[in-house]
Amino acid sequence: MRILIITAGSRGDVAPFTGLGRRLLDAGHEVTVAAHPSFAALVGGCGLGHRPLPGDPQDLIRSWSRAASPQEVRALNRAYVDGLADGVAEAVADGTDLVLTAFAPAPLGHVVGEALGVPVIGTHLTPALATREFPLPGTPGTDDLGPEGNLAAGLEVVGRRDRLFAGAVARLRARLGLPAVAPAEPLAGPPAGPSAGPPAGPAAGIRPVFAGFSPSVVPRPADWPSQAEVTGYWWPARPDGWRPPAELADFLQAGPPPVFIGFGSMAPGHGERLSDLVAAAVKRAGVRAVVQAGWAGLGGGGDDVLAIGDVPHDWLFPQTAAVVHHAGAGTTGAGLRAGVPAVPVPVMADQPFWAARLHRLGVAPRPLPFEGLAAEALADAITACVTEPGHHRRAVELARRIAAEDGAAPVLAHIDAAYGG
Numbered sequence: 001m002r003i004l005i006i007t008a009g010s011r012g013d014v015a016p017f018t019g020l021g022r023r024l025l026d027a028g029h030e031v032t033v034a035a036h037p038s039f040a041a042l043v044g045g046c047g048l049g050h051r052p053l054p055g056d057p058q059d060l061i062r063s064w065s066r067a068a069s070p071q072e073v074r075a076l077n078r079a080y081v082d083g084l085a086d087g088v089a090e091a092v093a094d095g096t097d098l099v100l101t102a103f104a105p106a107p108l109g110h111v112v113g114e115a116l117g118v119p120v121i122g123t124h125l126t127p128a129l130a131t132r133e134f135p136l137p138g139t140p141g142t143d144d145l146g147p148e149g150n151l152a153a154g155l156e157v158v159g160r161r162d163r164l165f166a167g168a169v170a171r172l173r174a175r176l177g178l179p180a181v182a183p184a185e186p187l188a189g190p191p192a193g194p195s196a197g198p199p200a201g202p203a204a205g206i207r208p209v210f211a212g213f214s215p216s217v218v219p220r221p222a223d224w225p226s227q228a229e230v231t232g233y234w235w236p237a238r239p240d241g242w243r244p245p246a247e248l249a250d251f252l253q254a255g256p257p258p259v260f261i262g263f264g265s266m267a268p269g270h271g272e273r274l275s276d277l278v279a280a281a282v283k284r285a286g287v288r289a290v291v292q293a294g295w296a297g298l299g300g301g302g303d304d305v306l307a308i309g310d311v312p313h314d315w316l317f318p319q320t321a322a323v324v325h326h327a328g329a330g331t332t333g334a335g336l337r338a339g340v341p342a343v344p345v346p347v348m349a350d351q352p353f354w355a356a357r358l359h360r361l362g363v364a365p366r367p368l369p370f371e372g373l374a375a376e377a378l379a380d381a382i383t384a385c386v387t388e389p390g391h392h393r394r395a396v397e398l399a400r401r402i403a404a405e406d407g408a409a410p411v412l413a414h415i416d417a418a419y420g421g
Contacts, residue, residue, distance in 0.1 A: 001419060002030045002095050005123070006109045007102040008084055010057050011310075012330035014039045015236035016125055016212055017102070018046040022237040023408040024415075034091040045239030053087035055080050077164060085168035088112055089175050098419060103128040107165040108172060110207075115176040119419065122209035123411070125329045126350045129209060129228055130154025131221035137350030210411050213333060216401040217357060232407030233333045238312050248290070248316075251306045255288050257321040258306075259382055262292030262331070263345065263370075277375045279305060284379035287386065290320065314338070322385045324378070326370070327355035336363065339399030341391035343381045345370050362394040 003024055005017050014035045021031040025047060032049035033039075036057060043050040060080050067073045088108045096116050101109025103124045113120035122128075126137045132147035136154040139145075145153055173180060208227045211220075212234040220230040252258070261278055275291075282289045288304045292311070313331065317323055317338035325331045327344040332354040335342045341363050344355035347370040355367035365384045368377055385391055 001097040003098045004096045005033045005100045006105050007035050008053055008105045012328040015330055016234040018043060018237040020234040020408050021048045022046055023412060027412055046237040051091040054083035081165055081168045084108060085172045089172055107162060107169045111169055111172050115178055120207055124209060124211045127218055129224050130158060132223055133221045137353035142352050142356040212407055214402050214405055216398060229410055231410045232405030234407045248308055252319050257319060258288035258290045259322050259324060260290050260320045261324040263326045280375035281378035285382040327351040329354060336398055337402055339396045341385045341395045343385050363391055
């Protein structure tokens with residue numbers, strides 16, 4: 001089959017689909033990933049086709065930090081989404097047999113599927129169907145709100161996404177020659193009443209959702225529709241021919257396992273301040289560290305600190321004593337896979353959810369909010385993380401369970417059973 005995967009956002013929103021895409025490719029499918037131009041090399045290096053989606057998420061995050069008002073933020077978001085819609089329209093190709101879509105651009109993905117007359121599968125990297133069991137990622141705060149409060153908060157997260165995309169969806173439908181009124185919406189979670197189960201109406205049963213994270217990390221909610229499955233992680237593929245930089249390999253061999261520190265796509269433009277903060281925390285904690293530049297542009301130097309660029313986490317993390325990160329879904333999963341404890345420093349979006357989950361699982365100390373982060377607090381958290389044996393023991397136990405999962409297998413099995421491969 002010719003499969004189009006639609007995703008948007010930072011590296012963590014794209015990299016897991018290289019792993020799922022490679023599995024589909026190995027199964028004999030032709031796979032193309034629609035993602036931002038900055039990820040063309042990442043996608044192409046894994047042997048997958050790439051179609052560009054306009055927009056620069058790094059520039060968008062910078063613009064958010066400079067925005068003077070909520071109205072300006074909304075205008076930035078609308079412009080970004082309009083660009084995505086234009087790119088999705090260009091990515092539509094005759095002969096596409098199946099569309100897989102991440103949660104954020106799903107409204108556009110469903111329009112593409114309707115225009116092509118092909119099925120659409122939701123492929124989510126975070127819990128994105130409302131449930132009574134917990135508030136969805138993106139809900140302000142991390143407290144349990146009670147069954148009905150959790151459900152209402154989850155529906156609001158999905159509704160906020162839908163409202164953001166509404167104008168772009170209408171324009172995309174017109175551009176692709178579709179009627180202005182869309183068919184019934186895809187699955188969004190359980191019904192509002194007290195009983196659990198799938199929604200009624202034309203959407204029920206025709207748009208499955210696969211959630212690419214471990215059920216050992218977030219068990220499948222009992223009130224999710226039957227069409228929604230938690231599969232296990234889709235691990236990013238390594239680019240063909242990748243080799244570790246000699247400087248990094250030498251550093252790892254020159255002393256005890258270092259602590260990894262990186263904030264991924266967060267805090268662009270704050271590199272100098274964060275670099276100084278990290279250097280002070282590392283010195284105070286008395287550890288060696290590998291510091292990943294990321295979009296913040298972190299740096300470091302000296303005998304005990306090495307600054308690096310992008311390195312596959314599945315290669316690096318097992319060689320570390322702990323990982324300090326922003327608690328994005330992908331980095332969280334990579335740390336859990338490696339069986340090492342974490343110091344979560346959440347910034348925004350789904351990150352507080354994953355940070356709280358790491359603490360609840362007992363593999364991390366209490367999260368440190370990124371805003372107001374201080375060297376002393378970071379050093380104390382690193383010390384607690386690497387000296388508390390329970391964190392390491394639980395991380396190893398959880399990694400063992402995750403290693404037994406094959407997150408791509410249910411997706412491949414569904415495609416083979418439902419569409420004949």
